[in-house]
Amino acid sequence: MNTLAHIDLMMLFFFLGVFASWVRSDLEIPDAISKFLSIFLLLSLGLKGGHEVRTAQGLEGFGLSLTLGIASCLLIPAYMIGLLRKRLGSANACALASCYGSVSAITFITAQGFLESAGLTYDGFMVAIMALMEIPAIILSIQSYRQRKGQGAGQLYQLFSAKSVVLLLGGFCIGLLMNDISWKGIGPVIQNSFRGVLAFFLLDLGIVAQRRLADAWRYKGLALLIACVLPLLHGSLALVIAHFLGISVGNSILLAVLVGSASYIAAPAAIRASVPDANPSLYVALPLALTFPLNILVGIPYYIALSQSLASP
Numbered sequence: 342m343n344t345l346a347h348i349d350l351m352m353l354f355f356f357l358g359v360f361a362s363w364v365r366s367d368l369e370i371p372d373a374i375s376k377f378l379s380i381f382l383l384l385s386l387g388l389k390g391g392h393e394v395r396t397a398q399g400l401e402g403f404g405l406s407l408t409l410g411i412a413s414c415l416l417i418p419a420y421m422i423g424l425l426r427k428r429l430g431s432a433n434a435c436a437l438a439s440c441y442g443s444v445s446a447i448t449f450i451t452a453q454g455f456l457e458s459a460g461l462t463y464d465g466f467m468v469a470i471m472a473l474m475e476i477p478a479i480i481l482s483i484q485s486y487r488q489r490k491g492q493g494a495g496q497l498y499q500l501f502s503a504k505s506v507v508l509l510l511g512g513f514c515i516g517l518l519m520n521d522i523s524w525k526g527i528g529p530v531i532q533n534s535f536r537g538v539l540a541f542f543l544l545d546l547g548i549v550a551q552r553r554l555a556d557a558w559r560y561k562g563l564a565l566l567i568a569c570v571l572p573l574l575h576g577s578l579a580l581v582i583a584h585f586l587g588i589s590v591g592n593s594i595l596l597a598v599l600v601g602s603a604s605y606i607a608a609p610a611a612i613r614a615s616v617p618d619a620n621p622s623l624y625v626a627l628p629l630a631l632t633f634p635l636n637i638l639v640g641i642p643y644y645i646a647l648s649q650s651l652a653s654p
Contacts, residue, residue, distance in 0.1 A: 358547020
């Protein structure tokens with residue numbers, strides 16, 4: 342029952358934003374506050390993950406989890422570019438491959454809450470794996486686009502300097518270095534405020550998602566395939582492989598959530614700068630308006646149920 346209550350809480354805030362936008366309410370979260378919410382969540386996630394790794398008894402399963410995660414971030418964009426190029430053009434195919442090969446930090450954060458409510462444990466090093474999984478698909482997709490346009494390789498530092506990557510990896514390193522005394526000063530702020538800030542952030546995402554859904558919906562069947570069918574397929578496959586590799590239940594679920602998610606912050610920012618002829622109504626709206634709510638409403642509970650089914654004798 343606690344899990345259901347937690348799921349309802351998260352979804353009510355998101356759908357309140359959707360409803361407010363749908364009825365054309367003047368409800369709006371200022372850009373400055375929206376940016377602060379994003380910064381707080383990403384930095385908090387990095388700090389918490391680094392601290393958990395510092396206090397962990399061991400890193401058993403880190404290598405396998407990282408290998409599976411990075412492999413998915415290379416294979417998914419590679420096949421999606423080939424699948425979508427003829428239908429949508431090279432620019433749009435590379436843009437979507439970048440988003441769906443990368444990961445969503447906010448979906449990961451929400452999944453952590455689901456696992457904690459369900460009493461399932463996971464390792465702190467998963468935040469480092471998530472941060473590393475953001476980058477490969479973006480690099481591969483942009484490089485593929487540049488090659489087809491006859492351009493040279495871009496400056497990779499622009500990708501590594503993205504806000505989400507800096508906050509996640511930087512926060513992780515700081516958390517890793519913090520001793521108990523330092524953590525006691527900042528830890529309570531992060532742990533006590535995290536859920537509340539996430540609720541406001543989901544409200545803002547609901548408002549933005551509803552506004553952009555109409556632009557993407559004109560692609561109909563193809564949009565549903567890209568944003569709904571394939572992500573669940575990717576996540577399910579990752580969960581099954583993780584199970585047979587002996588990765589823990591909590592880590593396997595988080596890997597499935599990451600592989601089945603899509604980036605709507607880091608990847609779109611990189612695509613906008615490097616692939617200017619890609620259509621934003623595809624690479625922004627599909628991950629945010631369809632894949633994100635699908636993962637919260639269906640994906641995360643489904644992966645938890647699937648993992649329990651696989652663990653049953």
